[in-house]
Amino acid sequence: MQKSLKKYFPIFALPTVAAFLIAFLIPFLIGIYLSFARFRTVTDATWVGLDNYIRAFSNQDFLNALWFTIKFAVVSVVTINIFAFILALMLTKGIKGTNLFRTVFFMPNLIGGIVLGYIWQLIINGVLSYWGVDITYNASYGFWGLVILMNWQLIGYMMIIYIAGIQNIPSELVEAAKMDGASALQTLKSITIPMVMPSITICMFLTLTNSFKLFDQNLALTAGAPGRQTAMLALDIYSTFYGRVGWQGVGQAKAVIFFVIVALISLTQLVLTRRKEVEQQ
Amino acid sequence: MSMTKAKKTDIREANEVSKGTGIIMTVILAILTLVFLFPILIIFINSFKSRLFISNVPFQLPNSETFVGLTNYLDGAVKTRFFQAFGWSTFITVFSVVFIVLLTAMTAWYLTRIKTAWTNALYYLFVFSMIVPFQMVMFTMSKVVNMLSLDNPVGIIVIYIGFGSGLSVFMFCGFVKSIPLEIEEAAVLDGCGPIQVFFRVVLPMLKPTAITVAILNAMWIWNDYLLPYLILGTERKTIPVAIQYLRDGYGSIDMGAMMAMLVLAIVPIIIFYLSCQKYIIKGVAAGAVKG
Numbered sequence: 001m002q003k004s005l006k007k008y009f010p011i012f013a014l015p016t017v018a019a020f021l022i023a024f025l026i027p028f029l030i031g032i033y034l035s036f037a038r039f040r041t042v043t044d045a046t047w048v049g050l051d052n053y054i055r056a057f058s059n060q061d062f063l064n065a066l067w068f069t070i071k072f073a074v075v076s077v078v079t080i081n082i083f084a085f086i087l088a089l090m091l092t093k094g095i096k097g098t099n100l101f102r103t104v105f106f107m108p109n110l111i112g113g114i115v116l117g118y119i120w121q122l123i124i125n126g127v128l129s130y131w132g133v134d135i136t137y138n139a140s141y142g143f144w145g146l147v148i149l150m151n152w153q154l155i156g157y158m159m160i161i162y163i164a165g166i167q168n169i170p171s172e173l174v175e176a177a178k179m180d181g182a183s184a185l186q187t188l189k190s191i192t193i194p195m196v197m198p199s200i201t202i203c204m205f206l207t208l209t210n211s212f213k214l215f216d217q218n219l220a221l222t223a224g225a226p227g228r229q230t231a232m233l234a235l236d237i238y239s240t241f242y243g244r245v246g247w248q249g250v251g252q253a254k255a256v257i258f259f260v261i262v263a264l265i266s267l268t269q270l271v272l273t274r275r276k277e278v279e280q281q
Numbered sequence: 282m283s284m285t286k287a288k289k290t291d292i293r294e295a296n297e298v299s300k301g302t303g304i305i306m307t308v309i310l311a312i313l314t315l316v317f318l319f320p321i322l323i324i325f326i327n328s329f330k331s332r333l334f335i336s337n338v339p340f341q342l343p344n345s346e347t348f349v350g351l352t353n354y355l356d357g358a359v360k361t362r363f364f365q366a367f368g369w370s371t372f373i374t375v376f377s378v379v380f381i382v383l384l385t386a387m388t389a390w391y392l393t394r395i396k397t398a399w400t401n402a403l404y405y406l407f408v409f410s411m412i413v414p415f416q417m418v419m420f421t422m423s424k425v426v427n428m429l430s431l432d433n434p435v436g437i438i439v440i441y442i443g444f445g446s447g448l449s450v451f452m453f454c455g456f457v458k459s460i461p462l463e464i465e466e467a468a469v470l471d472g473c474g475p476i477q478v479f480f481r482v483v484l485p486m487l488k489p490t491a492i493t494v495a496i497l498n499a500m501w502i503w504n505d506y507l508l509p510y511l512i513l514g515t516e517r518k519t520i521p522v523a524i525q526y527l528r529d530g531y532g533s534i535d536m537g538a539m540m541a542m543l544v545l546a547i548v549p550i551i552i553f554y555l556s557c558q559k560y561i562i563k564g565v566a567a568g569a570v571k572g
Binding site: 005006008009011015016017019020021023025026027028030031041042087090091094095096097101103105106107109110111112113114115118119120123125126152156157160164202206213215220234237241248251255256258259262266267 | 425525536555
């Protein structure tokens, strides 16, 4: 079989590989090269060494976006996971209507970022209008607006993963704890949380990478206003590419830095989950 | 299957709370449900109000002064050419998903069954692509697309196959590894060539993973904004591009049209969700654990 199948590369693998090369691999490699070049249209690139990276790191908009993104990611990861975990606990108690609640909480996750952004723009501006301002009045309004939006979108998703984790806990453990007279809080601390640690790791990293890569919601909700104070990394890279002539090289350097940060987060996750798997064996 | 079901009821019983606590929890959850539905409800209500009143009094029900019937829907649909956008979104999503599922399943089978340094390297390249954010390749990809004249609704499908292949190949590979070789060898002994083995034996077994892959890709492509905007521009809009166009294409946002278009954008998603909820929740959870 092996031998006869081997000749079938053009049928089985080539179409995917070709699309992968065009959409991802070739642009990725050119992108790395262009981050060291000055260019406007790709074909007119001249090598400038680390110049783009120096300009990126001395660019106030970029540093501001980096800081804003980190703050946003930390707050989102904490709030989303706490709320999602509490909901998951409540929805694994066999309460009536569990299915309906689960369905509703998960739904916002299916709505696209642009649509989500405009939904929350109306709600937040509606509330702020009682004080005669709107979301572009102050950067912290935009920040908390994005946090609320992100919570609304991701809580249900993380809740589903936590529910699966809690349901996988062997029921003997919980019953044994009950018989030993453990209080609900003690059971939570000594059984539930340690047993769902793998789910917690997954959810932490899912929310972290999703928060870091946020673009659509940011564009629709604030578009960076006021000024560029609420622009996150992805939006800042976008406006460097398409909003400033002659800055494409800097945009590409920012994109490489962005890629390195996201890749480091993913690698950390990989190492952590691998280590846990080894411990369990 | 029955094992896991038994386990689920067990843990629920073990977790069960007293009746009083149960009622309090139900009340809290019911209130939270309303909080979760509130934003969508507000959008729906406002889509029937005159655009002049939406920003000022968003939390008021329409009255005889503010009610405008379907005007917003008509205005919005004309301004954004919404139904055309709906058509393009459907066309691009359906064909991209069909090709992604079929092609990456074939590729994953090939990469798993043929063990060489090359197939191994390809597999890791696919996995690697999953951690690269879109902004990294956004600019150069759109230039490559222009050079190859792929900047049209058919070409964008090729790009979606390329971007979707990472996660999809990874998920299919995970499943193919668990299929015992003997099944395929038996088919070969019966005189099947590789193509027949794949379509008659392997592909039917891949069905559960195929559903997950299809749902994850469909959700991503249907909601994607930046890729269609960069490749197709605003001439041939998908739904997210059409909605963003209400802000970019005109001086000030027509809030009435915006509300109506948001409703039209959400309705198909909710219908899709309610009709295959079981698969969607399972698929998304599986995708998260594996990705």
